[in-house]
Amino acid sequence: MPIWQTRQPLPREVRLLVAARAVNRLGAFSLSFLTVLITTRFGANATTAGAIAAAFGLATIPSRLAGGRLADRLGQRRTIVVGLTACALAQLGIAAAGSLAVVMVFAVLLGLAFELYEPPSQAMIADLVAADEHVRAYSLLNAALAAAGMAAGLLAAALGRWDLRWMFVVDALTCSICAAVVHLMLPANRPSPARTAxxxxxxxxxxxxxxxxxxxxxxxxxxxxxxxxxxxxxxxxxxxxxxxxxxxxxxxxxxxxxxxxxxxxxxxxxxxxxxxxxxxxxxxxxxxxxxxxxxxxxxxxxxxxxxxxxxxxxxxxxxxxxxxxxxxxxxxxxxxxxxxxxxxxxxxxxxxxxxxxxxxxxxxxxxxxxxxxxxxxxxxxxxxxxxxxxxxxxxxxxxxxxxxxxxxxxx
Missing domain, CATH: 1.20.1250.20 (MFS general substrate transporter like domains)
Incomplete structure (x- = not known):
């Protein structure tokens, strides 16, 4: 058996989804600075900042479950677009917030939207790729996110020296770009009730x-x-x-x-x-x-x-x-x-x-x-x-x- 395999490229839709998620990952650095924003801009103590961050984390659990159910009920593309759009709106809400209470509300809303697009993204890859190519496709997604993460660190270092709120604005922008790519370039799908049974x-x-x-x-x-x-x-x-x-x-x-x-x-x-x-x-x-x-x-x-x-x-x-x-x-x-x-x-x-x-x-x-x-x-x-x-x-x-x-x- 040859050491290297010659394989056909992954489907265009999978490559587009991976590229869109990588763009989204470029801006996904803002959450690391949520507690810093709360303490520096609003003067809250570390305990309060930690509690708000914990509330965000807790909200992501029902978010992921809802993402899976919506993907099977409404379709994967729609769920990805809804989740990313909701994330963008919540990020802008945090950036524009004028009080700690408003930040807390938008942080929880962000948590409720944050995982909506993960299950349908993973399910879309599973549906578009043959079973013997699943490992390769998911590995490509992980590598793309890792590469984007390296660039995200540099972007965060630049924006963090200016104003922490701009991190959330950029994150909202990358979410919106990813949602637009998914909506315009990926196929729609709606589960068939007759086959679901x-x-x-x-x-x-x-x-x-x-x-x-x-x-x-x-x-x-x-x-x-x-x-x-x-x-x-x-x-x-x-x-x-x-x-x-x-x-x-x-x-x-x-x-x-x-x-x-x-x-x-x-x-x-x-x-x-x-x-x-x-x-x-x-x-x-x-x-x-x-x-x-x-x-x-x-x-x-x-x-x-x-x-x-x-x-x-x-x-x-x-x-x-x-x-x-x-x-x-x-x-x-x-x-x-x-x-x-x-x-x-x-x-x-x-x-x-x-x-x-x-x-x-x-x-x-x-x-x-x-x-x-x-x-x-x-x-x-x-x-x-x-x-x-x-x-x-x-x-x-x-x-x-x-x-x-x-x-x-x-x-």
Whole structure:
């Protein structure tokens, strides 16, 4: 088998969606400065700013569930446009707010709109791309967002020196551009009620699908690890005598690894790996990288460790979403993606509390050793789940609700 595969380009609609989301990501830096805006412009204390930020985070959980339901009921394109437009309006409301109460209202409204477009974006990719190309498509989306994130950091540095409110204006602008591209250039879709009724009734509710719930559990553990790196790495660096700002350099190293490693994703020997083997390899590399964090004393060691765990993330990216896409019954991919995406909402609540407690009580080495232990556990758990899903996918469906309906398929 040749090392490199020659593949057809992904569908034009997928490439347009990825490009639009990358433009949107260029402006998605404003939320990192929400608490700073609240404290500097309105004189609120850190506790109040944190409470408003927490209210935003809590509002994103029903937002994602609503995004999945609307995607399956109204169509993916409409839901993406509605979500992005609502985000833009809320961002402008924050920028123009003249009081702390108004900021709080628009922050909650932003949270309620913030995740609406994620499930339909993921579901649209699942519907437009063949099953054997799902991993490649989701990897491309992740790489595009990572590349845009690097540029977003530079843009934030420039605008932050001028006026923090302009960050929210630029974020609103990128949301609007993304919404316009999606509305004008991507196909509309509306689920067919007649076809939605096909398939085993228990699978029409994602909450009653045991395989999806197993994926949600594993995804939540993975999200907790990723958020610990995102939120606690600056504190951990300071504890080791380095600068908190060095976390930005490490974030850039991770993004470069994800972008530069895209040819590896297309390599035949990687693309053709069974899901169980790919998960074991990916989580194994993440385990090694986090052990490196636990032992690192200087910045070069942190950079090497970051590249190692990011290489593991590169192998993993897209594979979990590909499994969820295969699990979803026809015309229910939005809801399935929404439920799986809750892993990040749950982790956003658990990670900062558990991580700061562990860091304060046990120290940096224990923090990263614990996260490495979680990844090592996932290296065994996630492949087992992938094998179970593959068994269900290849087993003939005997429990259809209508003998005349086609056999249940997750392709």
């Amino acid at each position: 096909q398939g085993p009734q228990w699978r029409l509710s994602p909450w009653r699908d045991p395989a999806l719930l197993l994926m949600l559990g594993c995804g939540t553990l993975m999200a907790v690890v990723c958020l610990q790196v995102m939120m606690l790495l600056p504190l951990a660096l300071v504890d080791r005598g380095l600068q908190a700002a060095d976390a930005g350099l490490l974030s850039t190293a991770s993004a470069v690894t994800l972008v530069a490693g895209q040819p590896l994703v297309r390599a035949a020997r990687v693309a053709m790996l069974p899901m169980s083997v790919a998960f074991a390899l990916g989580y194994g590399l993440m385990t090694l990288g986090l052990i490196g964090y636990a032992c690192a004393q200087g910045l070069p060691a942190y950079v090497v460790s970051t590249i190692v765990w990011s290489a593991g993330d590169l192998v993993l990216v897209g594979r979990a979403y590909a499994i969820v896409a295969e699990l979803a019954p026809e015309h229910h991919s939005g809801r399935y993606m929404a439920v799986y995406g809750l892993s990040w909402g749950v982790a956003a609540v658990v990670a900062p509390i558990a991580g700061t407690e562990l860091l304060q009580r046990a120290g940096v080495t224990a923090l990263w050793a614990t996260m490495a232990g979680v990844c090592l556990a996932l290296a065994f758990l996630q492949p087992a789940v992938a094998r179970a899903v593959d068994t269900r996918r290849t087993r003939p469906a005997l429990d259809t609700t209508d003998a005349r309906a086609p056999a249940d398929s997750v392709e």
